[in-house]
Amino acid sequence: MAPPPPRMNTPRTPAPEPLTREWPLALAVVALAASLLAKSWLVSALDSPAGLVLWLVALCGVILSAAFAIVRHADVLAHRLGEPAGTLLLTLTITGLEVAMVGFVMSTGEPKPALARDTMFAVVMLVLNGFLGLALLLGGLRHREQRFNLQSANTFLALIVPLTVLGLVLPNYTNSTPGPTLSSFQMVFLSVMSLGIYGVFLFVQNRRHRGFFLAPEEAADVVEAAPAQESVRSTAYHAVLLAAYGLPLVMLAKQMATPLDAMVGRLGAPAALSGFVMALLVLTPESIAAIAAARANRLQRSVNILLGSVLASIGLTIPLVITISLSTGRPLDLGLAAVDVVMLVLTLFTSVLTFSLPRTNLLLGCVHLLLFGAYLMLMFER
Numbered sequence: 001m002a003p004p005p006p007r008m009n010t011p012r013t014p015a016p017e018p019l020t021r022e023w024p025l026a027l028a029v030v031a032l033a034a035s036l037l038a039k040s041w042l043v044s045a046l047d048s049p050a051g052l053v054l055w056l057v058a059l060c061g062v063i064l065s066a067a068f069a070i071v072r073h074a075d076v077l078a079h080r081l082g083e084p085a086g087t088l089l090l091t092l093t094i095t096g097l098e099v100a101m102v103g104f105v106m107s108t109g110e111p112k113p114a115l116a117r118d119t120m121f122a123v124v125m126l127v128l129n130g131f132l133g134l135a136l137l138l139g140g141l142r143h144r145e146q147r148f149n150l151q152s153a154n155t156f157l158a159l160i161v162p163l164t165v166l167g168l169v170l171p172n173y174t175n176s177t178p179g180p181t182l183s184s185f186q187m188v189f190l191s192v193m194s195l196g197i198y199g200v201f202l203f204v205q206n207r208r209h210r211g212f213f214l215a216p217e218e219a220a221d222v223v224e225a226a227p228a229q230e231s232v233r234s235t236a237y238h239a240v241l242l243a244a245y246g247l248p249l250v251m252l253a254k255q256m257a258t259p260l261d262a263m264v265g266r267l268g269a270p271a272a273l274s275g276f277v278m279a280l281l282v283l284t285p286e287s288i289a290a291i292a293a294a295r296a297n298r299l300q301r302s303v304n305i306l307l308g309s310v311l312a313s314i315g316l317t318i319p320l321v322i323t324i325s326l327s328t329g330r331p332l333d334l335g336l337a338a339v340d341v342v343m344l345v346l347t348l349f350t351s352v353l354t355f356s357l358p359r360t361n362l363l364l365g366c367v368h369l370l371l372f373g374a375y376l377m378l379m380f381e382r
Helices: 019-037 039-045 049-081 085-107 115-143 150-168 184-208 216-224 235-267 272-295 299-328 338-354 362-380
Strands: none
Touching: 019 049, 019 235, 049 085, 049 235, 049 272, 085 115, 085 184, 085 235, 085 272, 085 299, 115 150, 115 272, 115 299, 115 338, 115 362, 150 184, 150 299, 150 338, 184 299, 235 272, 272 299, 272 362, 338 362
C-alpha cells in the first residue's frame, strides 16, 4: 500500500475579536446617561466630599478606559496605513479628542477663559517633559543609546517653538488689549497662521519629505512587524468604532468639568489643575504606546507620536478656541503667567538641545523628568 499523502498544515485564520471587548463603549454610554438623568443627585453629591470623589474617580476611569479603546482601534488603522501616515492618524485621533473636549467645555456653562491656555501648557509639559522623559529614560536603560532621524525632530521643533511662543507668550506683551489677551484682528491672524503652519506640516510629512519621519534602520521593522493588537476585523469596523467612542467621551468631559472644578475648589488647588487632569486623561494611552515603542528600540515612532501630539494640540486648539471666543463673545486668556513662561522657554530650549544630535540616552530622559517635577511643584507652590 502506498503511504497516505502528507497532511498540509494550512494556516488557520484567527477568529475576530468578540464584541464584548468593546465594553468601554457601553460603559461610556451608561455613564453619560447616568450623568444626564441624575442631575439632581449629582448636584447634591457635590456638597459631599465622599460623593464628589467617588463620582470624579468614576468619570476619570470611564474616560481613561474609552481612551485606551480609541488608541487600540487607531493603532490597527495606523498599521494598515503604514508610516508616517499611520502615526499621524494615531496622533490626530487623540489630539482631536482633546481639542474637542476643550472646545465643548469652553463653549458651554460658566465662562472658562483660561481653560484652553492651561490645557495647552499642560500638554507641552506632560509630553515634552513627562512622557518624553520616560521614553528616553526607559529606552536608554534597555538600549544605552538610541538613534532617530534628526530631520524629523528638527521639523517638529521648528514649528512647535513659534506656535507656543506666539500663542502662549506673546499675548502678555501686546498693547492693543489689556491683560493676557489679543485683539480680534490678532486672534484671527494667529488662528490663520496656526492652521497654515499645520497644513504645511501635513504636506511635508506625507508628501514632500516623508523620509524625514522614517529612520532607515527602523524602516524594515516598522513594515514587517505586526502590532500587538492586530485584528481580522475590517477597516470600516475599526473606523466606525473609532468615531462611536468619540461622541460620548467628549460629552463626558463636560459632565466631568463641574465636579472637577468643585474638587479643585475644595482642595484649594490652582485652577490650572483642571487643564492638567484633562490633558493627562486623554494623552496617557497614546503616550504609553510611545514609551513602549522606545523600549522596543523604535525611538523614531516615539518621536513622531510625542512631538506630533504637541504640534497638533497647539496648532488645532488655538484656531478652535479663537473661533469659539469670537463667535460667542466669551473671554479668552492666552498669555501664561511669568513663572509658566520661564518653564515653557526652558522646556523648549532643553528639547532643542536633546534633539540636536541623532542619539539619545538616559541622561537626557532624567533631565526632562526633573523639569516635569519642577512644573508640578510650581503648579502648587509659586
